Amino acid sequence: MNMIVTPASPATPNGTTRPQVRIVIVGHVDHGKSTLVGRLLHETGSLPDGKLEMLKAVSARRGMPFEWSFLLDALQTERDQGITIDTTQIRFRTNSRDIVLIDAPGHAEFLRNMITGASQADGAVLIIDALEGVRDQTRRHGYLLHLLGVKQVAVVVNKMDRVDFSADRFKEISDEISAHLNGLGVTPTAVIPISARDGDGVAERTDRIGWYKGPTVVEALDQLEPARPLEALALRLPVQAIYKFDDRRIVAGRIESGSLIAGDEIVIMPAGKITKIKTVESWPVTPVAGRQGAGRSVGITLDRELFIERGDIVAHAGSAPRETRRLRARIFWLHDKPLAKGDQLLVRCGPKESRATVVAIEKAVDPGELSSTENKAIGRNHVGEIDISLSSPIAADPYTENPRTGRLVIEVSGRIAGGGLVLSVDAGQRAVPVDIVPVESALRPDERSARYQHNGAVVWLTGLPASGKSTLAKALERRLFTNGGSPILLDGDTLRAGLNNDLGFSAADRSENIRRLAEVATHLARNGHIAIVAAVSPAREDRAAARRIADTAFREIHVATPAEVCEDRDPKGHYKKARAGALASFTGIGNDYEAPQAAELVIDTSTRTVAEAADEIEQMLKTTGVLFDEMVDLAANI
Amino acid sequence: MHLLRTDSGADGRDSRTPVSEQIPVGLTAPSMDHLDQLEAQSIYIFREAFGRLKKIALLWSLGKDSNVMIWLARKAFFGRLPFPALHVDTGKKFPEMYRFRDHYGKEWDLDLRVEPCPPIDAVDPTLPPAARSAARKTEGLKMALGKYGFDGLIAGIRRDEEATRAKERVFSPRGLEGNWDVRDQPPEFWDHFNASPPQGAHLRIHPILHWTEADIWAYTKRENIPIIPLYLSQNGKRYRSLGDQDITNPVNSTASNIDEILAELEQTKVPERAGRALDHETEDAFERLRVAGYL
Numbered sequence: 001m002n003m004i005v006t007p008a009s010p011a012t013p014n015g016t017t018r019p020q021v022r023i024v025i026v027g028h029v030d031h032g033k034s035t036l037v038g039r040l041l042h043e044t045g046s047l048p049d050g051k052l053e054m055l056k057a058v059s060a061r062r063g064m065p066f067e068w069s070f071l072l073d074a075l076q077t078e079r080d081q082g083i084t085i086d087t088t089q090i091r092f093r094t095n096s097r098d099i100v101l102i103d104a105p106g107h108a109e110f111l112r113n114m115i116t117g118a119s120q121a122d123g124a125v126l127i128i129d130a131l132e133g134v135r136d137q138t139r140r141h142g143y144l145l146h147l148l149g150v151k152q153v154a155v156v157v158n159k160m161d162r163v164d165f166s167a168d169r170f171k172e173i174s175d176e177i178s179a180h181l182n183g184l185g186v187t188p189t190a191v192i193p194i195s196a197r198d199g200d201g202v203a204e205r206t207d208r209i210g211w212y213k214g215p216t217v218v219e220a221l222d223q224l225e226p227a228r229p230l231e232a233l234a235l236r237l238p239v240q241a242i243y244k245f246d247d248r249r250i251v252a253g254r255i256e257s258g259s260l261i262a263g264d265e266i267v268i269m270p271a272g273k274i275t276k277i278k279t280v281e282s283w284p285v286t287p288v289a290g291r292q293g294a295g296r297s298v299g300i301t302l303d304r305e306l307f308i309e310r311g312d313i314v315a316h317a318g319s320a321p322r323e324t325r326r327l328r329a330r331i332f333w334l335h336d337k338p339l340a341k342g343d344q345l346l347v348r349c350g351p352k353e354s355r356a357t358v359v360a361i362e363k364a365v366d367p368g369e370l371s372s373t374e375n376k377a378i379g380r381n382h383v384g385e386i387d388i389s390l391s392s393p394i395a396a397d398p399y400t401e402n403p404r405t406g407r408l409v410i411e412v413s414g415r416i417a418g419g420g421l422v423l424s425v426d427a428g429q430r431a432v433p434v435d436i437v438p439v440e441s442a443l444r445p446d447e448r449s450a451r452y453q454h455n456g457a458v459v460w461l462t463g464l465p466a467s468g469k470s471t472l473a474k475a476l477e478r479r480l481f482t483n484g485g486s487p488i489l490l491d492g493d494t495l496r497a498g499l500n501n502d503l504g505f506s507a508a509d510r511s512e513n514i515r516r517l518a519e520v521a522t523h524l525a526r527n528g529h530i531a532i533v534a535a536v537s538p539a540r541e542d543r544a545a546a547r548r549i550a551d552t553a554f555r556e557i558h559v560a561t562p563a564e565v566c567e568d569r570d571p572k573g574h575y576k577k578a579r580a581g582a583l584a585s586f587t588g589i590g591n592d593y594e595a596p597q598a599a600e601l602v603i604d605t606s607t608r609t610v611a612e613a614a615d616e617i618e619q620m621l622k623t624t625g626v627l628f629d630e631m632v633d634l635a636a637n638i
Numbered sequence: 639m640h641l642l643r644t645d646s647g648a649d650g651r652d653s654r655t656p657v658s659e660q661i662p663v664g665l666t667a668p669s670m671d672h673l674d675q676l677e678a679q680s681i682y683i684f685r686e687a688f689g690r691l692k693k694i695a696l697l698w699s700l701g702k703d704s705n706v707m708i709w710l711a712r713k714a715f716f717g718r719l720p721f722p723a724l725h726v727d728t729g730k731k732f733p734e735m736y737r738f739r740d741h742y743g744k745e746w747d748l749d750l751r752v753e754p755c756p757p758i759d760a761v762d763p764t765l766p767p768a769a770r771s772a773a774r775k776t777e778g779l780k781m782a783l784g785k786y787g788f789d790g791l792i793a794g795i796r797r798d799e800e801a802t803r804a805k806e807r808v809f810s811p812r813g814l815e816g817n818w819d820v821r822d823q824p825p826e827f828w829d830h831f832n833a834s835p836p837q838g839a840h841l842r843i844h845p846i847l848h849w850t851e852a853d854i855w856a857y858t859k860r861e862n863i864p865i866i867p868l869y870l871s872q873n874g875k876r877y878r879s880l881g882d883q884d885i886t887n888p889v890n891s892t893a894s895n896i897d898e899i900l901a902e903l904e905q906t907k908v909p910e911r912a913g914r915a916l917d918h919e920t921e922d923a924f925e926r927l928r929v930a931g932y933l
Contacts, residue, residue: 231667240685245718252714254682259667283717293667296674297681299716310689334825348830351689407828414834416825 019226020098024150026141027127032158036127036196036217037090037101038068043203043218046092047071068197094222123152123189123224125217126177130163130193134176142177146184147330147365147383149400149421153181154220155188161195165208190220227403230294233257234319235266236397236405238350239312243299250281250299251308256350256404258316259293260300268306269313269395270323276303311352313395313405321395321405324425325548328362330385331378331420335412338377339386342541346411347388349422350404355391357544362386385423391548396422441527448528449628452486456525457626458518458550459617462537463559464593465574465586466566468605468613469534472559475614477532485627488524490517492535511542518546525553530626538587540594555624557617558599565606600624673857676849677710682829683808683845684714687790688721690833691841694790695751697779698723700735701880702865703794706854707846708746709863711792723748724791726778728755728771730882738866753782768885783840790841798850799910810842811835851878851910852903859896870894878910 025033041047051071059066072090090101102121124145128138145153155177163169174191181188193209194201194217200209203218215223235258243250260266264277279287281299292298300314313321333339339358347356364377364384378384399406399421410418449455459476461469473489480487492513496503500516503509514537521531537543547554567575578586587593596602601620603613621627670678687694696711696719698704711719725739743750755778761770783791795806809831826832835841846854858865868877868888875888876899893899 240682241689243716245716245720248716250716252685254678281716283713286716291667293670295670295678296667297678297685297714351686409828409830411832414832416827416830416832419827419830 018096018098020100021122021221021224021226022100022102023123023125023221023224024102024121025125025127026145028129028132028135028137031127031129031132032196033127034069034072035067036156036158038071039196039199039202040217041071041092043199044092044094094218097222097224097226099221121150122227123154124150126153126155128155128157128173128177130157130159130169130173133173134180138177139180142181142186143184146186151186152224153186153188154217155191156217157191157193158196160193160200160209161198165193167211189223190215192217192220230257230404231259233402235260235314235316236321236402237314238352238405239308239310239314240351241310242308248281248301249305250301251314252299253351254297255292255294257294257402259291261291262287265317266314267317267320268308269315269320270393271307271312272323273306274317275306278303311350321397322425323393323395325390325393326387327396327425328385328387328423329408329420330383330423331410331418332383333378333380333418335417336380338379339418340377347390347408348411349394349396349408352394354394356388357548358386359389360387389545389548391551396425398422398424445528452484452528454485454530454627455625456528457530457553457555457621458521458525459530459532460543460546460554460556461532461534461559462543462556462596463561464563464566465536466569466571467559467561469559471610472603472605472613472617473532473534475610476617479614479618480530486529488529488531490521490531490533492517507539510539511545514542514546515549518549522550522553525550536587538593540596543596555621555626556596556599558596558602559605560595560602561605673853673860676853676857677713679848680710680845681714683843684711686831686833687792687843688715691790693786693788694792694843695722695724695786695788696792697794698725699794700725700731700739700866702854702858702869703796703846705863705865706857707792707794709861710845712746719746719748721749722751724782725750725752726755726775726782727752728775728778728882730884732868732880732883734866734868735880742864753778753785756781771882771885788840789835790843792843792845794846795844796849797847806844806847808844808847809833810844812840812842852900855896855899855903869899
C-alpha cells in the first residue's frame with residue numbers, strides 16, 4: 001500500500017536505526033506542492049534509475065515542457081491506478097533522516113486524510129507562492145496544523161524565480177506568515193526561499209538566493225525531531241479479548257506502546273488491579289522468552305486469576321494511564337447530522353467502548369472558512385473541541401503523552417462518525433489531590449444483599465413542587481424498612497440545610513446540588529442501601545448526569561401530578577409566593593420543568609392513593625432486579 | 639446479580655502518578671521487520687472480527703492467500719481456527735486443490751464446511767462466459783450465507799491484486815443481497831472498524847488487505863506454510879493465481895521454488911490475475927461481479 005520509492009528499511013548498513021520523520025506538505029492548491037515533491041525525490045537521489053530521463057523523453061516526444069510534478073503523477077499511475085491516494089506514502093532520505101511524506105498533495109478528501117494522517121505527522125512544510133503571497137487557504141492550513149498539534153513547521157516561499165529572487169518580497173511574506181503562525185502558537189523552524197522548478201533552495205543555496213543564509217529544504221527536513229519511538233513510551237497493552245481455548249487463560253492484544261516481558265509487575269486499568277505477567281504465549285512456539293515491543297500482537301497469562309475484560313489496559317505499575325469518566329477531545333466530524341451538546345454517542349478508545357454524552361462544545365470550526373466559531377454544533381467535515389462524559393470509566397492518555405492511546409473514534413448508530421485526539425482527561429473537573437486513596441468496604445455486596453433482600457439502588461423521584469415526591473419517598477422508606485430492607489431518604493431540601501448550604505438556585509448551583517445528591521446516593525447504593533432521593537431536579541441534563549454517576553443502580557420515577565393539582569396543594573405556600581413575585585427561580589410556574597422521557601416509572605398522585613403508588617414503585621423495583629421476590633431469587637443472586 | 643459496579647469506584651489504586659520511563663537501558667525488544675508488522679496487523683484484525691461479530695467463517699479458497707490467512711488466524715488464536723473454514727466449491731477446481739483441502743483440513747483440525755454452487759443455468763446469462771462461471775460461486779456463497787446465518791465472512795483479498803479491490807475497507811459491509819456499495823463506505827481509520835452490519839446484512843473482513851503478492855510468498859517461505867505444487871513451474875509454466883480449471887491459465891515461468899518466485903515478481907510486468915480469464919472479458923465485468931457480492 002505504500003509507494004516506496006527507496007527501500008523502506010530503516011536500518012543503516014552498520015545496523016543503527018535512522019530516525020524516521022513523518023511529514024505533510026500543505027498550502028494553497030496551486031503553490032507548487034507536487035513540484036516540490038518531485039524535486040525533493042530527485043535531489044535526495046530517491047528516484048529509480050532512468051526514471052527522470054524517461055519522463056523527460058516522454059515530455060519531449062509529446063512536445064510539452066517537462067514539469068517536476070509529472071514525476072508524482074507517473075509514479076502514481078504506475079503504482080496502480082486503482083490505489084486510492086489516501087493510503088499512499090512516499091519515502092525519501094536526507095542525510096540523517098528517513099522522511100515519510102504522508103498524504104500526497106492535492107486531493108479531495110484533504111481534511112479527513114489530513115487529520116487521520118497528519119495527527120501522526122512529526123512536522124509539516126507549508127508552501128507559499130512568492131508572487132501570490134499568503135492566501136486564505138495558506139492561513140487555513142496553518143490553522144489546521146495548529147489544531148492537529150503539529151509544532152514543527154517549515155515554511156517555503158516557492159517560485160522565487162517569478163519575483164526575480166527579491167529579498168524584499170521574501171521578507172514581506174516571511175513576516176506575514178510568521179506573524180500568523182506565531183499567533184497560533186507555532187514558531188516556524190525555518191522560512192526558506194526556493195524555486196522548486198529550478199532547484200534553488202531545495203538542496204542548494206544558489207547564487208540567485210545568495211542573500212539567504214538559512215537552511216535549505218533538505219537541511220530543514222534533516223533537522224526535524226522525530227517523535228519518540230512508541231517503544232520508548234510507557235507500556236500500553238489494550239486488551240482485545242480473553243481466550244480460554246485450553247487450560248491457559250490468555251489475555252490477548254496488541255502492544256500499542258512500550259514493551260513487556262514475563263515477570264513484569266503490571267496493573268490492569270481502569271480497575272487498578274496489580275498482578276504479574278506469568279508467560280508470553282505464542283504459536284507455534286510457546287511460551288516466548290525475551291522482550292516484546294510496541295506493534296506486536298501478543299498473548300499473556302497472569303500469575304493470578306482476576307477479573308479482566310476487553311477494553312482494559314495493561315500497563316506497568318507506576319506509569320499507568322489515568323482513569324476517567326470525563327475527557328476533552330479535539331475532534332473532526334464526518335457525520336451528516338451535526339454533533340451537538342447533549343448528544344448521546346458511543347466512544348471507542350482502542351478496544352474499549354463506552355456510552356458517552358457531549359457535555360460541552362468548546363469550539364466549533366469550519367476549517368474551510370475559519371470564520372464561524374459558533375459553539376453550538378460541529379457540522380460535517382468541521383472540527384472542534386468537546387467535553388465528553390462517559391458512562392463507564394476508561395483508561396486514557398492525553399495524545400501528547402501517547403499518540404496511540406490518546407485518540408478515539410465516535411460512533412453514531414453503529415457507524416464511525418468522527419474521530420479525535422484526547423487533549424486532557426478529567427476536563428472541567430476539580431483536580432484530585434494525588435494522595436487520595438479511596439478505601440473500599442470490607443463487606444461484599446452479596447453479604448449485604450443477603451441480609452437486606454435487595455441490591456443497592458438509587459431511587460430518584462423527580463417532579464414539580466408539591467407533586468408528592470416527599471410523601472411517596474417516606475411511604476416507600478417505611479415499607480422497605482418494614483420488610484427488613486435498608487432504605488435511606490435523601491430529601492433535596494433537607495440536604496440543602498447542611499451539605500449543600502453553600503448552594504443557591506442558579507443553574508450552576510442546581511447542577512452541583514444534583515451532582516452531590518447523586519454522589520452521596522450512589523455511595524449508599526454501592527454499599528447495599530436503597531437511597532431514595534426526592535428532588536425537583538427540573539433539568540434533564542442534570543438528571544442524566546445523576547444517572548451516569550449511579551449507572552446501572554439508577555431508577556428514575558417521574559411523579560407526574562398535573563401542575564394545577566400541585567399548585568392547588570401548595571403545602572409550603574411556594575406557589576402562592578411565586579405568583580406574588582416573591583420567590584425567584586421557582587420551578588412550577590412557567591415551563592422550566594423538563595419532564596423525563598424514559599423514566600423507569602411515571603406516577604400521577606392525583607389519581608391514586610399513596611399506598612397504591614408505593615405498590616407500583618415496589619413492583620418496579622422487583623421487575624428491575626432491585627428487590628428480591630422470593631428466597632429462590634436470592635439464591636440465584638448470590 | 640450485582641446492580642452496582644463494585645470495581646468502578648475505588649480500590650486503593652493511585653492512577654495519577656506521572657508517567658515515568660519504563661524501559662531500562664539495553665533491554666529493548668527486537669525490532670519488527672516488514673513481515674512482522676504485516677503479521678501483527680492481521681492478527682489484530684482477526685481478533686477484532688472474532689470479538690465483535692457473533693458468527694463468522696473464513697472463506698478458504700485453498701490458494702496461497704487463504705492458506706496464509708489460516709496460518710495468521712492460528713497465530714491470533716494460539717494454534718486453532720475457532721470458527722468454520724468455508725469452501726464454496728464450484729466442483730471445478732484442480733485435483734491437487736481437493737487433495738490439499740482434504741489433507742490440511744484434517745491436519746490443521748479445521749471445522750471445514752464444503753458448500754456447493756448452483757448449476758450454471760441459474761446464473762445471469764448476460765455476463766461473459768468466465769464471469770458467469772465466477773458468478774456461480776457468488777450464488778453458492780449466498781446460499782451458504784442463508785444456510786448458516788454468518789454475520790461476518792473473512793476473505794483473503796488484497797489491495798494490490800486488482801484495481802477495484804484497492805477501494806476496499808478492512809471491515810466491508812455487504813447489503814442484504816451480499817452486494818457492495820463502493821460509494822457509500824463508512825470511514826475506517828486508526829484500526830477502528832465498523833463492525834455493526836445492518837439487520838440481515840453481513841460484513842466481509844479482509845485481514846490481508848494490506849499485503850502484496852510478494853509479501854504472501856515471503857511469509858509463506860518464512861513460516862514454512864504448505865502450498866499447492868501448481869504454483870511452482872513445470873514444463874516452463876506455473877499458476878500465479880488458482881481458480882476454476884476452465885477459467886485459469888498458467889503463466890510462462892521457470893520459478894520452481896519460492897525464492898525464484900520472489901525473484902520473478904521483482905522483474906515481472908504481468909499482473910497477478912493475468913491468468914484469470916474473467917478479469918479481461920469486459921472492462922466492467924469485475925466491478926459488476928463485486929457489486930453483486932463476488933470476492
